[in-house]
Amino acid sequence: xxxxxxxxxxxxxxxxxxxxxxxxxxxxxxxxxxxxxxxxxxxxxxxxxxxxxxxxxxxxxxxxxxxxxxxxxxxxxxxxxxxxxxxxxxxxxxxxxxxxxxxxxxxxxxxxxxxxxx
Amino acid sequence: xxxxxxxxxxxxxxxxxxxxxxxxxxxxxxxxxxxxxxxxxxxxxxxxxxxxxxxxxxxxxxxxxxxxxxxxxxxxxxxxxxxxxxxxxxxxxxxxxxxxxxxxxxxxxxxxxxxxxxxxxxxxxxxxxxxxxxxxxxxxxxxxxxxxxxxxxxxxxxxxxxxxxxxxxxxxxxxxxxxxxxxxxxxxxxxxxxxxxxxxxxxxxxxxxxxxxxxxxxxxxxxxxxxxxxxxxxxxxxxxxxxxxxxxxxxxxxxxxxxxxxxxxxxxxxxxxxxxxxxxxxxxxxxxxxxxxxxxxxxxxxxxxxxxxxxxxxxxxxxxxxxxxxxxxxxxxxxxxxxxxxxxxxxxxxxxxxxxxxxxxxxxxxxxxxxxxxxxxxxxxxxxxxxxxxxxxxxxxxxxxxxxxxxxxxxxxxxxxxxxxxxxxxxxxxxxxxxxxxxxxxxxxxxxxxxxxxxxxxxxxxxxxxxxxxxxxxxxxxxxxxxxxxxxxxxxxxxxxxxxxxxxxxxxxxxxxxxxxxxxxxxxxxxxxxxxxxxxxxxxxxxxxxxxxxxxxxxxxxxxxxxxxxxxxxxxxxxxxxxxxxxxxxxxxxxxxxxxxxxxxxxxxxxxxxxxxxxxxxxxxxxxxxxxxxxxxxxxxxxxxxxxxxxxxxxxxxxxxxxxxxxxxxxxxxxxxxxxxxxxxxxxxxxxxxxxxxxxxxxxxxxxxxxxxxxxxxxxxxxxxxxxxxxxxxx
Numbered sequence: 001x002x003x004x005x006x007x008x009x010x011x012x013x014x015x016x017x018x019x020x021x022x023x024x025x026x027x028x029x030x031x032x033x034x035x036x037x038x039x040x041x042x043x044x045x046x047x048x049x050x051x052x053x054x055x056x057x058x059x060x061x062x063x064x065x066x067x068x069x070x071x072x073x074x075x076x077x078x079x080x081x082x083x084x085x086x087x088x089x090x091x092x093x094x095x096x097x098x099x100x101x102x103x104x105x106x107x108x109x110x111x112x113x114x115x116x117x118x
Numbered sequence: 119x120x121x122x123x124x125x126x127x128x129x130x131x132x133x134x135x136x137x138x139x140x141x142x143x144x145x146x147x148x149x150x151x152x153x154x155x156x157x158x159x160x161x162x163x164x165x166x167x168x169x170x171x172x173x174x175x176x177x178x179x180x181x182x183x184x185x186x187x188x189x190x191x192x193x194x195x196x197x198x199x200x201x202x203x204x205x206x207x208x209x210x211x212x213x214x215x216x217x218x219x220x221x222x223x224x225x226x227x228x229x230x231x232x233x234x235x236x237x238x239x240x241x242x243x244x245x246x247x248x249x250x251x252x253x254x255x256x257x258x259x260x261x262x263x264x265x266x267x268x269x270x271x272x273x274x275x276x277x278x279x280x281x282x283x284x285x286x287x288x289x290x291x292x293x294x295x296x297x298x299x300x301x302x303x304x305x306x307x308x309x310x311x312x313x314x315x316x317x318x319x320x321x322x323x324x325x326x327x328x329x330x331x332x333x334x335x336x337x338x339x340x341x342x343x344x345x346x347x348x349x350x351x352x353x354x355x356x357x358x359x360x361x362x363x364x365x366x367x368x369x370x371x372x373x374x375x376x377x378x379x380x381x382x383x384x385x386x387x388x389x390x391x392x393x394x395x396x397x398x399x400x401x402x403x404x405x406x407x408x409x410x411x412x413x414x415x416x417x418x419x420x421x422x423x424x425x426x427x428x429x430x431x432x433x434x435x436x437x438x439x440x441x442x443x444x445x446x447x448x449x450x451x452x453x454x455x456x457x458x459x460x461x462x463x464x465x466x467x468x469x470x471x472x473x474x475x476x477x478x479x480x481x482x483x484x485x486x487x488x489x490x491x492x493x494x495x496x497x498x499x500x501x502x503x504x505x506x507x508x509x510x511x512x513x514x515x516x517x518x519x520x521x522x523x524x525x526x527x528x529x530x531x532x533x534x535x536x537x538x539x540x541x542x543x544x545x546x547x548x549x550x551x552x553x554x555x556x557x558x559x560x561x562x563x564x565x566x567x568x569x570x571x572x573x574x575x576x577x578x579x580x581x582x583x584x585x586x587x588x589x590x591x592x593x594x595x596x597x598x599x600x601x602x603x604x605x606x607x608x609x610x611x612x613x614x615x616x617x618x619x620x621x622x623x624x625x626x627x628x629x630x631x632x633x634x635x636x637x638x639x640x641x642x643x644x645x646x647x648x649x650x651x652x653x654x655x656x657x658x659x660x661x662x663x664x665x666x667x668x669x670x671x672x673x674x675x676x677x678x679x680x681x682x683x684x685x686x687x688x689x690x691x692x693x694x695x696x697x698x699x700x701x702x703x704x705x706x707x708x709x710x711x712x713x714x715x716x717x718x719x720x721x722x723x724x725x726x727x728x729x730x731x732x733x734x735x736x737x738x739x740x741x742x743x744x745x746x747x748x749x750x751x752x753x754x755x756x757x758x759x760x761x762x763x764x765x766x767x768x769x770x771x772x773x774x775x776x777x778x779x780x781x782x783x784x785x786x787x788x789x790x791x792x793x794x795x796x797x798x799x800x801x802x803x804x805x806x807x808x809x810x811x812x813x814x815x816x817x818x819x820x821x822x823x824x825x826x827x828x829x830x831x832x833x834x835x836x837x838x839x840x841x842x843x844x845x846x847x848x849x
Contacts, residue, residue, distance in 0.1 A: 005121030005122050005125075006125075009126075012122070012129065019158055020137075023158065041234050042319040045319040049318050049322075049384075053533075056615070064591065065540065066532045
């Protein structure tokens with residue numbers, strides 16, 4: 001029976017044990033702390049989702065699914081919710097110079113869009 | 119090699135179990151080092167399973183018949199590309215593929231998370247490693263690909279001839295990718311429910327993998343349908359077979375989830391429904407694997423006879439998944455899964471999505487009931503009775519009609535509420551198009567009185583009209599806003615609103631696909647006929663003439679792979695030449711047979727190769743079953759000669775030369791005195807559109823799944839942030 005197979009198996013085992021146990025041996029282990037930044041990530045995702053909704057709403061208006069009044073009313077509501085999300089986000093992570101920039105929010109509806117496709 | 123492969127599986131099981139424990143304990147005690155170690159166990163699972171996978175593939179590629187799985191599922195006469203694919207025709211190899219894909223997709227998912235969902239991820243990793251441990255254990259205790267014999271047989275049994283089709287090299291990988299990708303949303307749903315965080319971040323992470331799984335599963339299903347159409351010799355592409363249904367079930371619930379998740383994202387509603395859907399979809403993915411691999415239900419796609427050993431493993435896993443899912447949803451329904459708002463109006467996109475969900479789930483229920491009816495009937499009456507395609511059609515056809523109609527109405531209704539007058543204005547043009555199609559159907563009656571097919575044409579035209587109108591309106595609106603040219607506006611419209619407009623493209627594809635299905639099944643002309651050389655039959659205005667027989671011996675690596683008997687059939691219409699079709703049947707030798715030297719070549723598997731002329735309007739399809747009974751006296755004489763020669767001590771080399779001469783004589787005899795052959799001839803309109811519709815669906819899904827510009831930028835920023843952190847750590 002060949003001994004190469006068992007030797008290769010032992011080498012693989014050694015490598016995997018070394019790889020998997022590395023976090024337990026490293027200096028990071030001393031700083032054992034599973035920081036819960038889930039709230040921030042959630043708020044960022046909620047912010048992005050809110051922006052998408054505002055853009056989609058505008059597209060619904062421009063493609064004739066909403067009247068201008070409906071668009072303004074819902075847009076105002078969504079922007080209020082977005083501001084609320086940003087406010088909560090800023091409380092957790094104060095905005096810093098050079099921080100990752102959020103996707104740009106479209107301009108609020110102030111006047112009926114020019115060249116309304118309807 | 120087998121020792122190393124087996125060791126890899128044992129290590130994979132050990133590290134999977136360790137990873138489950140490390141992740142759960144790490145998450146509960148908030149020890150990041152344990153969580154990271156658990157995550158590394160997932161990467162280790164991938165490395166180990168990939169190593170074991172490559173060892174198995176190498177054994178198949180080199181025809182190492184010491185491996186039992188290779189000897190029983192491949193041969194030296196199997197072409198090298200089919201030898202590689204032969205691995206997943208076996209129970210052992212397909213489980214190996216499942217494990218490797220699971221570990222690979224899961225590792226990719228965890229890498230792509232880049233620190234997001236930090237509280238959910240450890241539990242998700244534990245669930246994924248749990249699946250890994252399960253599949254590793256099934257292989258180790260019931261179906262190891264590394265079982266070897268001391269003395270290798272000279273030749274293997276060979277790959278089942280039915281599986282020697284190009285789509286079979288990709289179809290299982292896509293199907294299993296779909297199944298394994300579906301376990302990721304399942305795992306993250308379990309994690310999110312455990313930590314009670316079913317929020318926007320969870321939705322974003324889940325949706326991407328659900329969409330990827332949906333796409334992979336859809337491609338797998340279509341490739342399977344294409345294989346059935348080209349290879350099984352009956353002319354159909356969908357037979358409501360249990361294995362086909364098994365792949366359709368998670369696809370249906372996955373489709374429902376991809377729609378209803380939008381409602382949760384926008385309105386914070388339907389959280390219980392979404393969590394239940396994603397958990398059910400994950401469970402159905404495992405159920406699908408179970409049906410393919412266990413052999414508990416009779417299927418034309420079940421190429422596994424040794425499956426009963428794994429049935430109990432899978433049953434236990436499915437019971438645990440269902441029980442755990444029900445527990446998590448029930449215990450979280452009043453807090454994490456509590457709805458944040460209510461339905462404002464019945465005339466809203468939320469309502470349309472809800473309707474679409476109910477229809478999809480109803481179809482899934484019908485398919486589930488019909489698929490498991492043999493087991494249900496056996497449990498209740500003691501007799502296994504199956505329901506056939508008419509039963510499925512009876513319930514699914516009306517539901518699909520409603521679904522296609524809703525896919526048209528949904529996109530033109532605004533979120534929250536809309537008015538009837540505005541809805542009518544939005545769908546006026548597509549409704550007129552549908553009306554024109556309806557009038558055309560009534561006047562020309564192309565569906566030969568098949569009302570459901572006519573309704574499908576009408577609602578399909580409506581859905582296509584709506585989606586095209588939305589794409590046009592969006593492009594036009596963008597042009598007016600930005601002054602871009604039409605092509606630039608269209609491209610940027612898709613780029614900036616991928617999910618929305620990718621979804622519209624998918625809707626167009628689905629409608630085209632269903633129109634193709636309705637047309638090909640309603641207008642199909644079929645004839646079974648026995649023809650001699652020079653004789654002809656007519657069908658749907660075409661004449662099919664049996665011009666001449668075809669008979670040849672095909673070899674691979676210097677050995678006989680198969681004997682092919684077929685014909686050349688000339689197709690004409692109104693006296694004009696249309697096509698030459700060459701259907702044939704391949705006869706593969708039975709390995710290890712006790713039959714005579716010549717007759718063994720007609721005792722193994724045989725497979726039909728169709729003659730096909732595919733076109734935009736219709737497909738001309740022909741399959742042949744040669745009458746080999748007239749050859750059998752010659753075959754028996756050949757057997758007798760070889761038996762006599764063997765008893766006189768014929769050398770193996772001389773025997774091979776004589777055998778080749780005998781088989782050549784046999785094919786010459788078939789060419790010179792061809793007996794009448796049995797033909798199945800089909801003229802199927804618009805089958806081509808099924809494949810075109812599928813392609814459109816794939817394109818649409820890829821548009822929807824492609825990372826948005828912002829996501830790519832975030833990813834780049836995350837990479838940069840990780841690099842800064844790493845470099846600061848080194849300093």
